[in-house]
Amino acid sequence: MxxxxxxxxxxxxxxxxxxxxxxxxxxxxxxxxxxxxxxxxxxxxxxxxxxxxxxxxxxxxxxxxxxxxxxxxxxxxxxxxxxxxxxxxxxxxxxxxxxxxxxxxxxxxxxxxxxxxxxxxxxxxxxxxxxxxxxxxxxxxxxxxxxxxxxxxxxxxxxxxxxxxxxxxxxxxxxxxxxIFPTGYHGCVTAGVTTGSTVYVAGAGPVGLAAATSAFLLGAAVVIVGDLNEQRLAQARSFGCETIDVSKGDPKDQIEQLLGEPEVDCGVDAVGFEARGHGGDSAREAPATVLNSLMDIVRAGGALGIPGLYVTGDPGAVDDAAKVGSLSIRLGLGWAKSHAFYTGQCxxxxxxxxxxxxxxxxxxxxxxxxxxxxxxxxxxxxxxxxxxxxxxxxxxxxxxxxxxx
The missing domain is CATH 3.90.180.10 (Medium-chain alcohol dehydrogenases, catalytic domain)
Structure with a gap:
């Protein structure tokens, strides 16, 4: 041919x-x-x-x-x-x-x-x-x-x-x-999702929705999906997820309203390096936002599954450090809470x-x-x-x- x-x-x-x-x-x-x-x-x-x-x-x-x-x-x-x-x-x-x-x-x-x-x-x-x-x-x-x-x-x-x-x-x-299905599933497996888990998935794009689907398949009790896009949040709700609009404030406060406590067992980053801020900063790109947020809301001893893409070269990044994949993450917080981080291709x-x-x-x-x-x-x-x-x-x-x- x-x-x-x-x-x-x-x-x-x-x-x-x-x-x-x-x-x-x-x-x-x-x-x-x-x-x-x-x-x-x-x-x-x-x-x-x-x-x-x-x-x-x-x-x-x-x-x-x-x-x-x-x-x-x-x-x-x-x-x-x-x-x-x-x-x-x-x-x-x-x-x-x-x-x-x-x-x-x-x-x-x-x-x-x-x-x-x-x-x-x-x-x-x-x-x-x-x-x-x-x-x-x-x-x-x-x-x-x-x-x-x-x-x-x-x-x-x-x-x-x-x-x-x-x-x-x-x-x-x-x-x-x-x-996307294995990638979302991998994010949940590496985050430790199991029977009865409470799970927060950052991002309601296809990988985030695949992760939410996977969390239910693995036995999660509650799956919460956060995003800025109401149409995508509605898609998450269509199969049983709780949702939060991160443009309206810190996910931690909204999670507390849903669960009665401000933490979840497991966190999945399905956003990656083009993340935006939360609340009043939601119009601004802030590539470390999701990682820092997950460290804040995942319980001590929990894990972060990170199937969201991070790159070593980003010519459109917000600052010189981010252009080479260097982000201001609160590693001290993750260390203090004994978090496990799982990154890379599924x-x-x-x-x-x-x-x-x-x-x-x-x-x-x-x-x-x-x-x-x-x-x-x-x-x-x-x-x-x-x-x-x-x-x-x-x-x-x-x-x-x-x-x-």
């Missing part, structure tokens, strides 16, 4: 649907590709026909111009697709298989992969541990917001759905397995099969809870714009018109 329609970042605030090269089993030079990866052969890979490929809040950081992403970078790390071609070294994955793709690329061979730390694989990014499709400084693996995408180390990376017809009937739910493979089983057996409705909304790939620029404006939706690109509803 000669062409491949894909969504590309074209500068701050601008994405375009362009025709790019059809993927092959050799990494070629292009926007964002690490020079050390150019010419890298991937006989262990497959070509996927994208069935569902989602717009993520992490993509929005790049599109807003808040990273060093180069123009022309093909976006997209949340991929679900059908195998249409296999490399010569692929043994178990077959043409026709419908699979979920973990957003973090891992080799399955290095020390970290063997320890289950697939978010920080040592072999896929020449610059640092960890990699992802279509993301700045992640090795230059081409993104999956496209009609077709190459997935390396396929026997290791791909989660094959056991029954294609059954999977297609729940494809919007299963499309969340590539990133190791998707640790959770995705179990969450797939929960979906297929009707134990969770993640697509409903995050308001998953399929759109044609040609509408990607509109989807990015609406999401950036605060739409309470999780946009799912449908490159081949295979998603019903």
């Amino acid at each position: 000669s062409g491949n329609k894909a969504v590309a970042y074209m500068g701050p605030g601008k994405v375009e649907v362009r025709t790019t090269e059809y993927p092959t089993f050799v990494l070629k030079d292009g926007p964002g590709v690490n020079p050390a990866n150019v010419g890298r052969k991937t006989p262990h890979g497959v070509i996927l026909k994208s069935v569902a490929t989602n717009i993520c809040g992490s993509d929005q950081h790049m599109v807003r111009g808040r990273t060093t992403a180069p123009e022309g970078l093909v976006l997209g790390h949340e991929i679900t697709g059908e195998v249409v071609e296999t490399g010569p070294d692929v043994e178990f994955i077959k043409v026709g298989d419908l699979c979920s793709v973990p957003f973090n690329i891992s080799c399955g061979r290095c020390r970290n992969c063997k320890e289950g730390k697939t978010g920080i694989c040592l072999n896929v990014n020449p610059d640092r541990p960890g990699s992802a499709y279509g993301y700045v400084d992640m090795g230059g693996w081409v993104g999956g917001q496209a009609e077709y995408v190459m997935v390396p180390y396929a026997d290791w990376n791909l989660l094959r759905f056991p029954d294609k017809d059954r999977a297609m009937a729940k494809i919007l739910d299963l499309a969340m397995l590539s990133d 190791p998707v493979m640790r959770y995705n099969r179990a969450l797939m089983m929960a979906i297929l057996n009707d134990r969770v409705s993640i697509a409903k809870n995050v308001n998953a909304t399929p759109i044609p790939i040609d509408q990607a620029p509109q989807g990015y714009q609406e999401f950036d404006e605060g739409a309470a939706r999780k946009y799912v690109l449908d490159p081949h018109g295979m998603i019903s509803g």
Whole structure:
């Protein structure tokens, strides 16, 4: 095949649907590709026909111009697709298989992969541990917001759905397995959510709503979601969450009104480095706000799960320190309360099969809870714009018109 329609970042605030090269089993030079990866052969890979490929809040950081992403970078790390071609070294994955793709690329061979730390694989990014499709400084693996995408180390990376017809009937739910559902779940697991927990989730975007869903799945007694966006808070309330509008004041005071005490057992940061202040400061960006707030409201001995993205380079940051990822966090408070902090990429493979089983057996409705909304790939620029404006939706690109509803 000669062409491949894909969504590309074209500068701050601008994405375009362009025709790019059809993927092959050799990494070629292009926007964002690490020079050390150019010419890298991937006989262990497959070509996927994208069935569902989602717009993520992490993509929005790049599109807003808040990273060093180069123009022309093909976006997209949340991929679900059908195998249409296999490399010569692929043994178990077959043409026709419908699979979920973990957003973090891992080799399955290095020390970290063997320890289950697939978010920080040592072999896929020449610059640092960890990699992802279509993301700045992640090795230059081409993104999956496209009609077709190459997935390396396929026997290791791909989660094959056991029954294609059954999977297609729940494809919007299963499309969340590539990133936000495991990421939200990881945030809750690392925060210590268990039966009877009281949980505060900062952020009612798709990852925050996935974390809230996960908290209930893990047995939480009360899940409180905080945000500035009333539409997104209403979406959280639609499946049983309590909510607080952080523009109206300190979360601690509002939590006390809900629980009768100003602390929770567990805290999840689903906001990241573009956080805003609380109360009267809610119009001002203050990147350490959520971390400091969580240390204030999580009980002594509790934990903070931090799936929200923090970066080492932010050209649009509010000050020089934040431009290199240095934030004024109250570490002394966290130390005094013996808090545990868990950061970094979610190791998707640790959770995705179990969450797939929960979906297929009707134990969770993640697509409903995050308001998953399929759109044609040609509408990607509109989807990015609406999401950036605060739409309470999780946009799912449908490159081949295979998603019903």
